[in-house]
Amino acid sequence: MADDQHGRTPPPAHRAHPRAPRRTPSGTEPATARSDLRLRLILSALFLPVFTAATVGFALWSAHQGPGDSPGSGPLTVLAVVCGVLALAAALDLVRVTARRRREADPPDDAIG
Template identity: 45%
Template sequence: MPQHPPGQPGPTGGRTGTEPVLARSALGLRLVISSVAVPLFAAVTVLLSIWASNSSETDTPSGTSLTVTAAVFGVLTLIALVDLVIVIRRRSRAREAAREARRRQD
């Protein structure tokens, strides 16, 4: 099997894009987005739930559609909350690794 030069696509699994070798997620941006999304989605979930409980059978939108929409926003709240926890843990680990690296240098 012929060898491809580094960085060239081929059967040897070389890099195929221009991404950095050590690409990292934008944790700061994810932290901001999740911090905004969790309370926003939670508030929408509560408001839709209240609206659904106060609606009658003849109202439009129906109580069922409001309940389903509230459930969807509830799931989005949970996803944003899980992402927020993951981001906080990753940032904490990164800070601890940086402290450890500084200790080793001293």
């Protein structure tokens, strides 16, 4: 049965994790939207060494550039910084995902009986 003004039925109620903060949807996202932690873990683990190697490679290449060489050391330095920021983002996401997976795998303290 259509309950809201647009003729849509409300999403089914779900049971949230006991320690999960209660949030109300603020936009068009579904109330049960969750991040795929396994995919985030794989992507972070894959791209962390890639961006770290790219950072080191661009930094070394930039350091060995002469005054008239092309590309110049400026664009190579920018690329090294961008890759470094992306490597840092991948590392932080890897830490957050592993902590969240560990937290979700542990049973709540009040459920042990």
